[in-house]
Every structure is written in C-alpha cells, then in structure tokens.
Amino acid sequence: MALPKKEQFSEWYSELMKEAELVDLRYGVKGFIVIRPWAMYILKKMYSYYEEILEQYNHMPVHFPVVIPERYLTKEKEHIKGFEGEVFWITRAGFNELEERLALRPTSETAMYPMYALWTSGRKDLPIKLYMSELVWRYETKATRPLIRGREFWWIEAHCAFATKEEAEAQVREDMLTAKKAIWETFGVPFLFFKRPEWDKFAGADYTFAADTLMPDGRVLQIATTHLLGQNFSRPFEFKFMDTDGKEKYAWQTSYGPGMNRILAAMISWFGDDKGLILPFHLAPVQVVIVPIFKDESKKKVLGYAKEVEGKLKALGYRVELDDAEDETPGFKFNKWELKGVPIRVEVGPKEAEAKALTVVRRDNREKQQLSLEEAAKIEEIAKLMFEEMRKKNEEKMRSSIVDAKNWDELKKGIEEGKIGG
C-alpha cells in the first residue's frame, strides 16, 4: 500500500491508524476504540518511562475506583458545572436500580480528596504525591479522532497536596519539568507550556498551565495540563491539617494530567513520514527486523546465517523479528516494516553470510552501514543517533513555527504564516 503524503495530514493519519494496525474504529460504541497490540505495546512502554520519572520525583502509584458517587462529584460547584454535561452514569446493577447514581469518572479529584482528608491530620502527613495510570471517560460531543479525541482515554493523573501555597506552586513547576523529561527528552515530542486564560482553565482551578504541541497540519494539540487547585477543593472536602503553629489549615493542592494517548498521537505525527511510522528504538515493539535476501542456491546458507544473527541480537536484549516468510519479496517486507516504523532493518544476503557481516539500515533516511556480526551491539548506538537527530529536527521545526508576537499585527502575521504565538 501507499499512504497519502504526510502533507495531507488528516488522510495520512487516518490511513496510518488503519494500515499500521494501531487502532480499530469498528467497536460497536461511538467514541470508543480498540487499541491494537502494536500501539498498545508502545503506549505501555511510554507509561513505564513516564512512571519511572514520576517515581524519581517521589510520586507513588495509587488506585481509586472508577466510579464516583454523585454526592462526591457534585461537592465542588465549579467542578461539577464544568463536567456535568460529560459524565456517563451507572444507574442499574444486576436486576436492581441503584440508590445513588455512580459517575464513571471524568477525572478523579472528587474521588480522591475525601480520602486525602482522612489520611491527613498533622503537617507530617504532607506532602501527598500520588499518581494513577488509568482510564477516564467523557461523553464527548465533538467529532472524535482516534487517540486524539474520544470518550475513553488513557492518561496519568497525579494529585499532590501540601501545607503551603509555595510548595504547591513549586509542584506545578515540577510537573512542567517531568513533562519535559518524559514527553520531550524521552518521547521526542516538542511542546510549550502556556498559562491558560481564565475562561479555559480547569473547572475548579486557580490557574492552569497546558502543554501544546503542533501537529503537521499546523493545528495545536493539548497533551498535558497542570493545575494549581489552591484550596478550592480542600475547603468543600474538609481536607485540613494541624499546622506546627497549632492552627488548623486547609491543604494546598495541585493536579497534573499527561494525556497518554494524545502524546502517542503526537509522537506518531512528529516522527512518521510518507512511508509510515518511525518509532524511537526504546519504544518499538520490534526494534530490529532481519530480512534475509537470497536466491535458490544461497537460500540455505543465508537463512542459516539469518538465524545466527537473530540469536546474537536477542542475546543483546533487542526485540527482534526475523522475517523469513517465503511468499513475500524483500521489497514487500521492507515496505511492511517501514509502515510499522521498526527503527532498524538488518539485511543479510550471501555476501553478509560469507563475511559474517550485517547491513544495517536506518528507518528515517535509509542510510546503510556495514557492521561485522561481532559489532552488532553498535546497532543501539545507530538507533540512538537516529532518535537524537530526529529529535533535533523536531525541535527546529517547532522553533520555526513559533512567533514571539509583540503586538496584534505581528500575531496576525505569524498565524497567517502558520505559526503559533509564544
């Protein structure tokens, strides 16, 4: 197959979702999609990197139920006003009507904070720094788009609580830092945090910073937010602590939500090309594909050597696929694995078998390099270099798309040139 050119971004994206077997839109409920194995593997890897970073910054995982009783959800007035149009309601169970409706959580502030209040008596119980790597659901009425806008989405939500406003504000800055470490440094997706105007802040927050990235069609995609909640939730939820000065005070809170399926969508869009996906080595379900190239007379020798190469690369800990299907040509296989974004292709033919060598091909620019089998560990260096070079290109593209507008005229001009304000 041939994808539409990436310049036709919308068509390219939709086709890629289908052809690379990333998602399936044919599930029988509007706005709910199946995340297929290739994409789910990548998403799980992204989670594990993000979680590792959060844990380095002293967050611990937690689980709160996915259902929120109506009396919790409606406790903070601005919050419920912001979400009431978006909530799925469970009203029945088995053969019974429930006494109280249960919301399928659209976000977890109102599930978590009554418990935070129970866990906190003195200043020594603070700070609390917890995250959940789970799903939320919103009855989205706008047009949906796979991994970008749907009714069920994967995110991380981190909820912190402190004794002072200063600590809470420092947490908002730390959230922006961990976003940078994960989204930019680890996944290669450039973005900028912008403080949201009043009308666009999170329902119940003092202020919101949101991370925007750019999609290839010039549109902005919000991929993470962090909010200073102040004492807006601690007051209605009676989340108090006895301070060292003997006075009872309300906790200061923050919440932070990287949208994991959107970050995946952005990563796919930044790194992909006209031939398909390009995956960073550390996120790829298959990191190296081995394609044997032979004629009848060299078949046995080449296939034997290809297996040796497979063993060697697996012993190095790489995720390897030896594509020895006999009913497909090497060219067909190249296209197939390029579509899937496998970062490194290793070609082995009679010459390589003879010399115990590898021809290593980078997915991004198809640059070829010869390695001896003994040097196979250099594959990871090649892949890392590829990632860093692509990341640098992404950065330059992001930079060139930003205009530092000093007045309305400059902003208008910038927008006409397809840039975003900074």
Added chain:
Amino acid sequence: MALPKKEQFSEWYSELMKEAELVDLRYGVKGFIVIRPWAMYILKKMYSYYEEILEQYNHMPVHFPVVIPERYLTKEKEHIKGFEGEVFWITRAGFNELEERLALRPTSETAMYPMYALWTSGRKDLPIKLYMSELVWRYETKATRPLIRGREFWWIEAHCAFATKEEAEAQVREDMLTAKKAIWETFGVPFLFFKRPEWDKFAGADYTFAADTLMPDGRVLQIATTHLLGQNFSRPFEFKFMDTDGKEKYAWQTSYGPGMNRILAAMISWFGDDKGLILPFHLAPVQVVIVPIFKDESKKKVLGYAKEVEGKLKALGYRVELDDAEDETPGFKFNKWELKGVPIRVEVGPKEAEAKALTVVRRDNREKQQLSLEEAAKIEEIAKLMFEEMRKKNEEKMRSSIVDAKNWDELKKGIEEGKIGG
C-alpha cells in the same frame, strides 16, 4: 500490631490491611476500595513480571473499551445467563438517556470476539494471543473482603484463538505453565490447578481449570482460571477463517484470567507473620531500610555514615529508605518497617561507622549478618536466599495440607485434619 496469623487469620488480615496501609475501605461506594500506594506499588510490580512472562510466550497487550454494548453481551446465551445478575449498567450520559445500555465489562469475551472475527480471514491470521492488564466489575452480592472479593478487581485477561482444537488445548496447558512461572516461581505462592466440575465451569466454556491456593485458615482461594471455550463463542460471533483445505471453519478459543488482587492477597497471607508483611525483595517498594542507632555523642558520625551507606546502596540500584527521624526510637522503627514487610534492615551504629561495616537483618527470621560496606552487593544474595527459603517452607506447608484421598472416608478424615483433596 501483634496478632497471631495462624490462629486468628481473619482478624490478622483485616488489621494488616489497615495498619500496613495497604487498602482503605472507607470509599463511599459498597464493594469499591482504594488501593493505597504501598500495595499499588507491589501490584504494579507483579503485573510487570507477569506481563514479561506472557510476552515471552508471544502474547501482546491490547486494549478493549470498558463498556460493552448490550447486544454484544447477550449474544452467547450461557454467558449472559452466568453474568446478567452481576452487571453494572450505564444508562445515561450528560443530559441524555442512552439509546442502548452499556455494560461495565464483567469480563471481555463479548467485547473482543466480534473484533477477532473482523481481524481474521485466513489461517495465516491465527493464532491470536492477546492480553489485557485491566479492571473488571461485578455486582457482587456476597460479603466483600479487601483484595479477595469486591465489585472492582484487577486482573489480566488473555484471550487466544487458534485454527485447531489441539492448539487451543495446548494453550490451556501453556496458561497453567505461565501461571506456575509467575505465581509460584516469581511470587512464591503455591497452588494447584483443578479441573472444575460442570456446574462450576465458566459460563460459556467447554471446560475450566482453576488454580486454588490455601489461606492460613485452611480455606481455599481461587486465584486464576483458564478455559477451553471451544467454538462456543466463535459460532455466535461468526469468528471464522478460511482453512488451507479451502473450507471455512470456526476458530478454537481459550481465555485465561489470573486474578491479580487475589494473588496479592495470597502472597501477603503466605508470607506474612505475626509482626506484619514480609515482602519478596523484587516486589518491595522499599527493599532496604537503614536505621541509624546512636547516642548524642555519636550522632553526627553515625548519621554521616548512614548517608554514605544510603548512597552506596542506591548506587547498587536498590530501593532504599534511610529512616533518620529523630522523634522515634530504633525499636519503634524496627516494628514499623517490619509491619510494612521491608525484607532487609541495615543497622548502623558507632561500631559500624568505625569499621565501615553493615549489620544486615533478614525480615523473616531476624538473622543478623555483618558485611563490610564494600560487600554491600551481597544484600541481594541474602534477600534472594530468604525468598527461596520462604518459598520452600510454603511448598512444604502446601504439600502437607493435601491429602490424596482414595475414598470418601479418607477424604473426610483429611478435611477434619484441615487438608484439601487433591
């Protein structure tokens, strides 16, 4: 806490859940609990080990929506009969009544198999081997018990499909093998698979094997199941493939569900003692706690050395806590961390500081060993030995609890002696 585990298991378990801060039962919806950070960290580790094993056996992760449209759920008649009393129903969203009710999935066969049918045309599309590490919900009407019986539970569900019955039956055996590798070899929980009688098999299965472990009070706890579904689902879901003989055939299916929160409950129960939890080193949120022991005159020296030890152990990659709180005695700290199950305690006092040494204490038997700081990497060996010794004890206990009854009299006698039939 000080409760005898064996004699008062039920009280011991409940107290431990609370005192070690594993779960919180005060969430405002019956049967839904909060999994607190200490337990959630362990649970996530268990998931990552289990998933690694499944991936070694060529499973890939996938995500299907948590909601199942009523028309899917009711398609296989035995299945819906088994579950209709247990389903939570979403009937409203935002301000609207939904046109079709959505079930919060009690299990995912009926969500997944319509899609499996779409993904499969020829024999080359099989086998399918996918797993989900997610939640399911059942409107449980029996008494609930934290991590053992509730309305929301964590599990893995793996769903496979094959061209032949033989392959599907081999998958059931493979499921029992991966269960052994994860639950017994990695988590140390002994169990036996039993074929369930007709009346107790999974709703819609040809047959079911279930893994039972023993709790300290002699009760049996089912912690995993694997089912040969045969063609019971492939027929109503039209899940067919064109075989190499040119005939269209229905796929052969299996499903497999390790109950992760139950496995955690069993691990806690097998490994804990009268003082609290005992955690396997590889699963513990904190693997090593350092407790400095000093008087006023040695304080500075001991605390300085304790920090050096902390640095050294962190450099070895261990998860380390230096407990230098000044308002608690060493004895208080010992109890606190023993309750939490930290497998290794390192005591450092003036003597250790002088000699650049460590006193290493095993959580299970409090056996002390002296190491030089240079030998710190031996901590992991000590911890591994501890795990293997405990696992061996668990095995012996399990063995001695099983009676191979040849007739009813022997079975009756065995049960009176607190054993189970095998």
